Amino acid sequence: AAGEKKPGEKAPGEKKPGKKKTAEKKPAEQKAGQKEVGEKKKKIKKHHASRNPVLARGIGRYSRSAMYARKALYKRKYTAPETKIEKKKKEKPRATITKPVGGDKNGGSRVVKIRKMPRYYPTEDVPRKLLSHGKKPFCQHKRRLRASITPGTVLILLTGRHRGKRVIFLKQLATGLLLVTGPLVINRVPLRRAHQKFVIATSTKVDISGVKIPKHLTDAYFKKKRLRKPRHQEGEIFDTEKEKYEITEQRKSDQKAVDSQILARIKKVPQLRGYLRSTFCLSNGVYPHKLVF
Amino acid sequence: VFKRFVEIGRVAFISFGPHAGKLVAIVDVIDQNRALVDGPCSGVRRQAMPFKCMQLTDFVLKFPHSARQKCVRLAWEKENINEKWAATRWAKKIEAREKKAKMTDFDRYKVMKAKKMRNRIIKHEMKKLQKMSSKKGKKPDKSEKAPKSEKGPKSEKVPKAQKAQK
Numbered sequence: 001a002a003g004e005k006k007p008g009e010k011a012p013g014e015k016k017p018g019k020k021k022t023a024e025k026k027p028a029e030q031k032a033g034q035k036e037v038g039e040k041k042k043k044i045k046k047h048h049a050s051r052n053p054v055l056a057r058g059i060g061r062y063s064r065s066a067m068y069a070r071k072a073l074y075k076r077k078y079t080a081p082e083t084k085i086e087k088k089k090k091e092k093p094r095a096t097i098t099k100p101v102g103g104d105k106n107g108g109s110r111v112v113k114i115r116k117m118p119r120y121y122p123t124e125d126v127p128r129k130l131l132s133h134g135k136k137p138f139c140q141h142k143r144r145l146r147a148s149i150t151p152g153t154v155l156i157l158l159t160g161r162h163r164g165k166r167v168i169f170l171k172q173l174a175t176g177l178l179l180v181t182g183p184l185v186i187n188r189v190p191l192r193r194a195h196q197k198f199v200i201a202t203s204t205k206v207d208i209s210g211v212k213i214p215k216h217l218t219d220a221y222f223k224k225k226r227l228r229k230p231r232h233q234e235g236e237i238f239d240t241e242k243e244k245y246e247i248t249e250q251r252k253s254d255q256k257a258v259d260s261q262i263l264a265r266i267k268k269v270p271q272l273r274g275y276l277r278s279t280f281c282l283s284n285g286v287y288p289h290k291l292v293f
Numbered sequence: 294v295f296k297r298f299v300e301i302g303r304v305a306f307i308s309f310g311p312h313a314g315k316l317v318a319i320v321d322v323i324d325q326n327r328a329l330v331d332g333p334c335s336g337v338r339r340q341a342m343p344f345k346c347m348q349l350t351d352f353v354l355k356f357p358h359s360a361r362q363k364c365v366r367l368a369w370e371k372e373n374i375n376e377k378w379a380a381t382r383w384a385k386k387i388e389a390r391e392k393k394a395k396m397t398d399f400d401r402y403k404v405m406k407a408k409k410m411r412n413r414i415i416k417h418e419m420k421k422l423q424k425m426s427s428k429k430g431k432k433p434d435k436s437e438k439a440p441k442s443e444k445g446p447k448s449e450k451v452p453k454a455q456k457a458q459k
Contacts, residue, residue, distance in 0.1 A: 156398070166398075204399040275402045293398050 143176040148201040152208035155180060156200040156280045156293075162189050164279035168206060168262060172196075175219045183259040183266070186276045191255055193222050200280075202293045206269065211261045214254060299328065302354035304374055305347035306383075312337050314387070316350070316378060318369065321359045329359070333366040334375060352377060 051070045052060035062070060098109045122128070149155070153169045155178070165187050170179045178196055182189030266272050282288065297303070303319045317332035323341055330347070331339040339362055354368040369375075378384050396404070 154399070202398045204397060271403055271406065272399075274406065275399055278402060280398070290394075291398070292395055 138175075141176075143172065143174075145172050145176075146196065146201060148203070149178070149196065149199075150205065152206040154202045154204040154206070154276070155194065156202060157189075157194055157198070158200065159198040160194075162187075162192075164281060165189055166202075166276050166278065166280065167194070168208075168266075168276070169201075170208070170211075170213055170258070173217075173219050173222075177219065179213070179217060181255070181258055181262065182276070183262050184255055185259065185263070186266070186273060190251070191217065191222075191258060193219070200293055204272075204275075206262070206265055206272070208262065208265065211258070211265075213258060217254065297349040297351065299344065299349065300353065301358045302356055302368070304350045304352040304354065304378075305330070306350055307337070307342070307346055308348050310342075310346045313346075316374065317342070317347070318354050318356075318365055319347075320356075320365060331362055331365050333362050334369045350378070350383070351381075 052062050052067055055061055060067075068074070094114060096111050096113050098111050100108060101110050149169055149172075151169060151171055155167050155169050157163055157165050157167055157180075165182070167180045167182055167187070167189050170181060170191075173179055173193065176196065177193040178199065179191065180189070180194045181191045184190050266276070299319060299322065301319060301321065305317055305319060307313055307315050307317060312332075315332055315335040315337050317330045317335065317337050319328045320331050320339070321329040323329055326343050326345070327341045328344060328347070329339065330342040331337065352372065352374055354365070354372055354374070356364045356368045
């Protein structure tokens, strides 16, 4: 009876099954005044008052079984619609599968479970972490940039063939390296990558707010190209690889595009051009830890 | 031999310690090593201070020993010690040292260029005068006086330019 009290769908023509617990609800629950019954037969129909008069609070006149008869619940038996049951029965996933087995004395096939029981139950709830847990590949590493390095900062390169040169910082690339330019006409440093750690950031900044850096300048653009297919084995391997680096036309045009924008801004600051042309050096009595950059 | 003495009212410069760089007036002497000291206009509370960390200045104030802070302050402001101190070479040297320490890399470059230019000008003039004197032979006075007068205005120009650029 409890299951059938809760109707699923309303069967047409039948009176709308009243609220589940009219017996327990207060008699004042009656929904009077719903005269739309004639129009909407599927909608909520007028609820009957409680058929179980109250003797004292919480105690009704009739027993459960008497109420069953009085409410004519024997007439109001609802079953869940069949379609859902049928659907669920069909949706049951396969538990086993038969697979063919080789060898002539093994019988042709085995019945194999698709979802197997775990082969190991850990003694602790928290599963053991893989050794490589928390170790991300390089491409997923977090890139940091020192607060003192912002676009337009003058940097002093410390390593590489351009060591000691003062250079303008443009942006940080995806691998974390800094994209930097001389500009070329000032100190012969082209658009180049520099490593954050091998650079001193000075407090001198150029306003590069409106400068548009082409989007194709990425790490792949700057990466060194190496031939990896020595045709001759132990013959002339060293010759085939690129010895001489040739400046491509694209590099020249990119350099021009970026530098023309920056040079205009450099000219506005007095003496900055000469500053960028000069190189940084230490001499007697000059101690890096005492210098303010 | 000694010109500056520890006396009541002597203004001293504190060279090290928590109040390094400030001026104080000696109010009283406690014993051989310490003095009661007060710096109302320089942010030093009245306290005992060892003589070792004080360096005597040329200024002396007039107030009786153990005078209270109000009196010290009055005397200080009457003598206008703060302004007088700022005008001394001592204070200017300190200020110049601080500025030099704060120079950025770009400033250092600008100073280098300014110095270079100044030295070139001086050398140029020197050479001119030397030539003149060697040609004319008997005019040592002119060659000595002229470079001094030229160094003067130039030396004023360049430090001003340096500080303005800093």
